[in-house]
Amino acid sequence: MTADAFLFWFLAAxxxxxxxxxxxxxxxxxxxxxxxxxxxxxxxxxxTLQAYFLAGVQIIVYAGAVxxxxxxxxxLFDLKHELQAFTRxxxxxxxxxxxIGSLAGLLVGAMYTANVLTVPEAAxxxxxxxxxAITPLAEELxxxxxxxxxxxxxLLLVIAVGTVALSRSKGGTHARH
Amino acid sequence: MxxxxxxxxxxxxxxxxxxxxxVRFKHTNYIAAGAIATTAVFISFICxxxxxxxxVNAPENQRTIAVGFYEWxxxxxxxxNAGFVVDQISSIMILIITGVxxxxxxxxxxxxxxxxGVTKYFAYLNLFVFNxxxxxxxxxxxxxxxxxxxxxxxxxxxxxxxxxxxxxxAAGMKAFITNRIGDAAFIIGMFILFFTFGTLNIHxxxxxxxxxxxxxxxxxVTLGTLMLFIGATGKSAQIPLYVWLPDAMAGPTPVSxxxxxxxxxxxxxxxxxxxxPLFVMAPNTMMVIAVIGAATAVMAATIGLTQYxxxxxxxxxxxxxLGYMFLAVGVGAFGAGMFHLMTHAFFKALMFLGSGxxxxxxxxxQDIRKMxxxxxxxxxxxxxxxxxxxxxIGTPPFSGFFSKDEILWQAYSxxxxxxxxWVAGAIGAGLTAFxxxxxxxxxFWGTSRVDKHVHPHESxxxxxxxLIVLAVLSVIGGWIGIPHVIGESLGHIPNYWEHWLSPxxxxxxxxxxxxxxxxxxxxxxxxxxxxxVSIAGxxxxxxxxxxxxxxxxxxxxxDAFGPVYKAVYNKYFVDEFYFASLxxxxxKGSRNLWYYVDVNVIDKATYKTTDLVRGGGSFVRSLQNxxxxxxALYVIAGAAITLSLVLMR
Amino acid sequence: MPDISILTTITPNHYLVxxxxxxxxxxxxxxxxxxxxxxFMSIELMLNAVNLSFVTFSHSFGKVDGQVMVFFVMTIAAxxxxxxxxxxxxxxxxxxxxxxxxxxxxKG
Numbered sequence: 001m002t003a004d005a006f007l008f009w010f011l012a013a014x015x016x017x018x019x020x021x022x023x024x025x026x027x028x029x030x031x032x033x034x035x036x037x038x039x040x041x042x043x044x045x046x047x048t049l050q051a052y053f054l055a056g057v058q059i060i061v062y063a064g065a066v067x068x069x070x071x072x073x074x075x076l077f078d079l080k081h082e083l084q085a086f087t088r089x090x091x092x093x094x095x096x097x098x099x100i101g102s103l104a105g106l107l108v109g110a111m112y113t114a115n116v117l118t119v120p121e122a123a124x125x126x127x128x129x130x131x132x133a134i135t136p137l138a139e140e141l142x143x144x145x146x147x148x149x150x151x152x153x154x155l156l157l158v159i160a161v162g163t164v165a166l167s168r169s170k171g172g173t174h175a176r177h
Numbered sequence: 178m179x180x181x182x183x184x185x186x187x188x189x190x191x192x193x194x195x196x197x198x199x200v201r202f203k204h205t206n207y208i209a210a211g212a213i214a215t216t217a218v219f220i221s222f223i224c225x226x227x228x229x230x231x232x233v234n235a236p237e238n239q240r241t242i243a244v245g246f247y248e249w250x251x252x253x254x255x256x257x258n259a260g261f262v263v264d265q266i267s268s269i270m271i272l273i274i275t276g277v278x279x280x281x282x283x284x285x286x287x288x289x290x291x292x293x294g295v296t297k298y299f300a301y302l303n304l305f306v307f308n309x310x311x312x313x314x315x316x317x318x319x320x321x322x323x324x325x326x327x328x329x330x331x332x333x334x335x336x337x338x339x340x341x342x343x344x345x346x347a348a349g350m351k352a353f354i355t356n357r358i359g360d361a362a363f364i365i366g367m368f369i370l371f372f373t374f375g376t377l378n379i380h381x382x383x384x385x386x387x388x389x390x391x392x393x394x395x396x397x398v399t400l401g402t403l404m405l406f407i408g409a410t411g412k413s414a415q416i417p418l419y420v421w422l423p424d425a426m427a428g429p430t431p432v433s434x435x436x437x438x439x440x441x442x443x444x445x446x447x448x449x450x451x452x453x454p455l456f457v458m459a460p461n462t463m464m465v466i467a468v469i470g471a472a473t474a475v476m477a478a479t480i481g482l483t484q485y486x487x488x489x490x491x492x493x494x495x496x497x498x499l500g501y502m503f504l505a506v507g508v509g510a511f512g513a514g515m516f517h518l519m520t521h522a523f524f525k526a527l528m529f530l531g532s533g534x535x536x537x538x539x540x541x542x543q544d545i546r547k548m549x550x551x552x553x554x555x556x557x558x559x560x561x562x563x564x565x566x567x568x569x570i571g572t573p574p575f576s577g578f579f580s581k582d583e584i585l586w587q588a589y590s591x592x593x594x595x596x597x598x599w600v601a602g603a604i605g606a607g608l609t610a611f612x613x614x615x616x617x618x619x620x621f622w623g624t625s626r627v628d629k630h631v632h633p634h635e636s637x638x639x640x641x642x643x644l645i646v647l648a649v650l651s652v653i654g655g656w657i658g659i660p661h662v663i664g665e666s667l668g669h670i671p672n673y674w675e676h677w678l679s680p681x682x683x684x685x686x687x688x689x690x691x692x693x694x695x696x697x698x699x700x701x702x703x704x705x706x707x708x709x710v711s712i713a714g715x716x717x718x719x720x721x722x723x724x725x726x727x728x729x730x731x732x733x734x735x736d737a738f739g740p741v742y743k744a745v746y747n748k749y750f751v752d753e754f755y756f757a758s759l760x761x762x763x764x765k766g767s768r769n770l771w772y773y774v775d776v777n778v779i780d781k782a783t784y785k786t787t788d789l790v791r792g793g794g795s796f797v798r799s800l801q802n803x804x805x806x807x808x809a810l811y812v813i814a815g816a817a818i819t820l821s822l823v824l825m826r
Numbered sequence: 827m828p829d830i831s832i833l834t835t836i837t838p839n840h841y842l843v844x845x846x847x848x849x850x851x852x853x854x855x856x857x858x859x860x861x862x863x864x865x866f867m868s869i870e871l872m873l874n875a876v877n878l879s880f881v882t883f884s885h886s887f888g889k890v891d892g893q894v895m896v897f898f899v900m901t902i903a904a905x906x907x908x909x910x911x912x913x914x915x916x917x918x919x920x921x922x923x924x925x926x927x928x929x930x931x932x933k934g
Contacts, residue, residue, distance in 0.1 A: 008836045012844045019848055019871055023855035028863050035867045042848075042874050049841070049885040054896055058877075061900050066870065066907050073911045074863060077918055086858050096810050096857040103817040104850035110824060111842050140890045141897065152901045159905040166912040805926065806857050813853055 007048060014041040032070045039063040053134050180228070181244045184261050187224035187271065188314065190217045191306040198300035207295040211286030214299035218282050218306050222275035229268045240265055240680065243316060243380075257377065261314040265681050269515065270313040270447055273522045277439045278306050280643035284530050285431040287639035288537055298338060298429065305331035309440050313447065318367050318377040321448065325363065325412065328441045329356045335436060336428040345427035352421040359411015359418055366404030370455075373397040379451055383683075386454040390686055391461075399459040405452070406466055409445025414496050415503055416473045420752055422496055426488040430533030433488060438495050438529050439522035446502040446518050453511045454683035463593055467507025471588075471601035474500030476749070478608035482615070483735075483746040486543050487532045490616050494569070495525055497605060501584050504602060508594040509685045510587035512678045516658045517580035523654045524568035524577055527647035531562040534636045534644065535620060542631065545616065550625035554633040557641045559621050561648035566617050568651040570610040570713045576655030581606060582706050583660060589705060592687035603709050610713035614720035623725050662699045841882040849875035862914045862924040866907060873903045 018037035025031045039062040046055035086093070141149060194217025198210050232240045245260040263271070282302060289295045305328060312324025330353075337349025371377055374385045391398050409415070414422035425437050436442070449456055449466070456463060474497045481493035498521050505514035536543055538555055552559045568577035585606070589599035627633060635641070658674030659667075723730040735742040744750065800807070852875060855868025877896045884892025918924050 002834060005834050005836050008840060009833075012840075015844065016847055016851070019851040022864070022867055022871060023851055023859065028861050031861075031864050031867055035870060038848075038871065038874065042878060045841070045844075045878060046881055049881050051881045051884065051893055051896075054877075054881060054893055057897070057900060061904055062870070062874070066904055069907055069911055070863065070867065073914060076915065077863070077924060086860065092807070092810070093858065096806075096813075097854070099810060099814045099817050100850050100854045100857065103813055103820070103853070104846060106817060106820045106824065107846040107850070108843050110820065111839055111846070113824065137890045137893050140894050145894055148898060152898060156901065156905055159908055163908050163912040166909070166916055809853075809856055813857065 004048075008045075011041050011045050011048065015045065028074055029071070032067065032074060035070070036063050036067045039067065053137055180231070180242045180263075181246075183224050183228055184242070184244045184263065184314070185246070187221050187228070187275075188261070188307065188310050190220040190224070191303040191310065193217060194303035195300050195307060198296050198303065202294075202297040202300055204296045205293055207286060207290040207292075210296040210299045211282065211289075214303050215279060215282040215286065217303055218275055219279045221271075221306065221310070222279050225268070225271040225275045228263050229272055232263065232265065232268050237680065245316075249320075255371075255375075257317055257319050259320070260316040261320075262316040262380070263314065265678050266447070266450055266515065267313050269519060271310060273519055274306060274309050274313065274440050277522055277526050277647070278309075278435060280646055281431050281435040281439075281526065281530065284434075284533065284640050284643040285429070287637050288431055288533055289429060292429075294338065298335075301331055301334045301338070302432070302435070305335070305436060305441070309444075312444055316379060318370070318379060318382070321379070321451075322360075322363065322367065325408075325444065326360065328436070328444065329353060329360065329412070332356070332425070332436050332441055335432040336425045338428055338432070342427075348421075348424040348427035352425050355418050355421040356411045359408045362404045362411070363408025366401050366406075366408060369397055369401035369404060373401065382452065383454040386683070387458050390458050394461050396459070398455060399461050402452070402456050402459045402462040403465065405448065406445075406462060409448055409503075410469065411445075413442050413445030413499050413503070415445070415499065416469050416476065419473060419477065419496050420755065423489055423492040423748070426486070426492050430488065430529060430536060433492070434526045434529030434533065437492065438525040442495065442499055443502070443518045443522065446499070446506060446514050449503075449506045450511045450515050450682075453506075453681075456506070457509065457683045457685055460593065463507050463509065465507075466503050467588070467593065467595075467598055470500045470503025470505070470507050471598050471605075472500070473497065474504060474605040475601050475608070478605045478612065479745050480748050481612040482608060483742065485546050487535065487545050487548075487616065487620060488529075488543055490545070490612060491525070491528055491532055494528075494609065494613065495521075497609060498525065498569070501581065501602065501605070504588055504598060505584040508588050508591040508598065509688075510584060510591060511682050512658075512675050513580065513583040513587050515678065516655075516674055517584055520568065520576035520580040520651070520654050523647055524565040524575075524651040527561060527644060527651050528565040528569070530640070530644055530647065531558050531565060534558045534640050537636055537640070538633045539627070540631055542628075545619040547626055547628060548620045549623045549627065550621070551627075551633055552621045555621075555635045557635060558644060561641075561644040562617070562621065564648040564651050566613050568655075570613055570717060571606060571710065572713070573710065574655070576651055576653070578710075579655035579658050579660065582709060583658065585709055586660070586702055586705055590701070592685055599705065603712055606709050607712040607716045610716035611720045614717045615724050618721060618724035623728070660702070662702050665699075838882050838886040842879055845875045845879040845882065847875075848872075848878065860925050862917065862926055863911075865926070866910050866914070869910075870903060870907065873899060 015038055018034045018041060021034040022031045022038060025034060039058060043055040043058040043063070046052075046058060194214050197213050197217075204210065228242060231242065242263040243260065244263075245258045247259050249257045249259045251257070282299070285299070285302065289298055292298065308324045308327025308331060310324070312321050312328060315321040315324060333349045333353040333356075335349075336352050337346045340346040340349070367377060370382060374382055376382060376385070387398060393399065407418075411418040422437055422442065426433055428437075456466075477493045477496035477500060481490050481497065484490045484493060498517070502514045502517050502521070505511070505517060534555065535548070535551065535558060538551075538558070539548065542548070564575070568575040571578045571581045585599055585602045588594045588602050589596060658672055659670050661672060664670040664672060723734070747753075800811075849872050852868045852870075852872030855871060856865055859865055859868065877899055880892040880896045880899070882892075884890060884896075914924055
């Protein structure tokens with residue numbers, strides 16, 4: 001077993017376990033911490049895929065900013081251990097799990113039957129650009145996708161204004177003024 | 178005024194009267210209600226007179242006023258117009274309807290003044306006149322049928338006018354249902370004629386009538402006319418559907434005079450006369466009509482001999498007289514039938530109104546055994562009633578003599594006639610004379626049997642004026658149709674009636690073949706006339722003897738004829754027979770259908786269907802439960818299914 | 827000896843399967859949990875799974891388009907989290923509760 005393989009299996013196990021604990025933990029604060037763990041391990045997987053910049057962004061944006069947001073809100077709510085963390089209904093629960101499992105199995109099956117990655121694997125050999133370099137990403141982002149980039153900036157501005165407006169409104173979305 | 182406007186006013190005036198009274202039906206002011214209704218009908222009467230005068234002044238071959246208002250409906254090539262025809266036949270009818278109708282409306286003001294539903298009563302009465310005009314004037318069988326149904330409805334409403342009395346309400350229903358049976362046959366008749374000729378327009382039907390007689394019983398014309406005739410037996414109270422008319426006397430007496438004597442019941446005769454070119458070509462139908470008419474005339478007259486209710490006697494008399502009219506049209510004497518229709522409208526309306534006056538004066542007493550000697554209390558009613566009596570028994574020169582004698586002569590002499598039909602008619606005439614004399618003797622003459630606390634009184638002038646007018650008409654009404662033999666001997670008095678109607682009366686092929694030469698001599702006609710008059714005279718004398726001199730004679734006679742008398746008194750048990758043979762099995766069958774088929778099959782099927790729909794609905798609704806996660810599940814499940822389908826391909 | 831190359835040789839498919847598993851765990855969270863905040867976290871999980879597959883494709887095709895897309899997704903995810911949490915705060919202010927079983931107003 002090579003080091004690569006060992007690293008992958010280790011990170012995969014860590015991701016899956018922490019992701020599962022996001023869903024299974026009854027206390028939301030544990031869920032939030034598990035989610036942070038998941039983000040970090042996904043960032044590590046990005047590193048193994050030589051996407052170093054994205055790994056950094058993942059840590060900063062997700063594990064940093066978004067998670068802080070979640071935890072802040074949780075703190076605001078001051079929620080304790082929940083009695084009814086999961087949906088009721090034995091039948092509908094079983095049905096949900098069954099459909100989730102079957103969709104997962106189908107996705108995996110689809111990947112193996114479609115075999116999508118065989119031909120491009122050869123093409124990647126011809127790629128001369130060193131992997132993991134940040135310059136091509138910057139070129140891609142700021143030259144060819146500059147419009148989308150700027151549009152995202154506007155979107156973020158709108159979101160910021162909207163969020164402030166929402167939190168200032170009294171009584172939430174069902175308020176009667 | 179244009180003819181179109183005249184006809185519109187003629188027809189719509191009673192309808193407007195109906196609406197005016199109908200919207201304020203709870204009022205009890207009898208003067209206002211009566212004034213509205215009577216004025217409405219009187220306006221129609223004026224229009225009728227104007228139209229009639231126009232017809233008289235028109236050249237002989239242009240005596241038809243046809244007006245169309247709009248297209249009622251059209252299906253493919255079949256279209257029905259709201260069209261009306263005033264011609265020689267219908268102008269007579271509208272004169273009778275609106276003329277006699279006005280008098281009866283006037284009478285009703287006096288007769289109904291103490292009734293709480295007086296406004297409703299006048300509204301119904303106007304609606305009836307409207308429908309009757311529709312029936313008479315309609316230029317197609319379908320328009321006629323609308324009026325035909327409409328008068329049936331009004332008849333039902335007015336017979337059951339005092340619907341708080343269960344028996345009277347039941348009489349209304351009986352009339353309606355019996356009429357429906359006839360109406361069904363009428364509709365079938367219309368289908369057959371439409372299927373054969375492709376039109377329901379009366380003028381076109383008459384023009385399309387075959388030129389040769391149809392010998393077969395199953396020919397289209399024979400079947401169609403036979404069906405129409407069955408419809409007529411319902412409306413005009415002939416065997417076998419006559420049973421409703423005697424019960425119809427439950428209604429207010431003026432209603433009996435208007436609907437069940439003068440107008441509605443004659444609709445069947447009118448319809449046959451209207452379609453006479455068709456009926457002439459169906460000799461089998463004609464034979465059936467003549468036989469049924471004669472049989473009804475005799476049978477109803479025998480029942481009339483035994484009844485004690487003044488209105489019942491008149492009702493059976495009406496059935497019997499209608500039988501005469503059918504006998505006339507059955508032997509091809511359409512003019513004579515119409516003639517008797519008119520004179521009968523006069524004298525029978527007079528007698529019904531007279532009986533109304535008697536009932537009114539006797540404080541709602543209808544049993545003639547409790548009357549007698551009313552002559553001195555009600556002089557005007559008595560005199561007018563005598564006029565009606567003389568007319569109906571056929572005393573020359575009262576109107577009934579001319580019309581009845583014409584019918585009897587035609588029954589004998591017509592190519593479609595038979596000596597037996599004459600015999601039946603003559604027997605009927607004798608019986609009529611007998612029971613009418615009995616009615617007169619028991620009601621007006623002889624000694625008084627009135628209860629001590631009842632004080633008979635003469636009715637007011639509102640009621641006596643119509644009586645006097647009708648009495649005059651009953652006397653002179655027949656003079657416009659004086660038979661040739663009498664006219665010749667009195668100095669060339671022409672038969673206006675025959676002349677007036679002749680353009681619309683189809684000649685029987687037999688007559689056309691024989692030429693104008695009468696097969697029978699004038700001597701025969703004089704002989705038969707004398708015979709029928711003397712039969713009537715003998716009957717009158719016998720009745721006078723039995724009911725005025727030997728007052729115990731009737732009892733002896735009825736005892737002598739024991740079972741026969743009982744059968745006749747109970748109207749031959751026809752009602753009972755209908756109940757046992759038709760109505761009760763029908764009720765039983767319907768009940769079984771209800772218990773077994775309806776409850777077990779139809780109800781269950783509908784319940785199961787609703788359960789299915791409701792179950793399906795609640796299942797689908799449970800999918801839409803507002804739980805967002807449930808909705809997400811559908812997305813996921815949908816994705817899984819789609820993916821599995823893609824992979825399986 | 828059984829073929830263990832599937833364990834020893836790591837192909838892009840391994841990453842994709844991992845991504846699929848992550849995604850389905852996220853779906854399970856959305857379907858099964860009742861806490862609004864945890865629902866948002868599960869959505870973040872799903873977005874991460876998508877990011878992972880983008881990066882995998884980018885790596886194996888040798889192109890950076892996928893990474894640009896991840897960049898965009900991250901931005902939008904952050905924005906979505908911000909709005910969603912603001913809504914959650916509003917709902918909490920009104921109902922004193924973030925359990926979604928109290929919000930079944932979409933009933934048909």
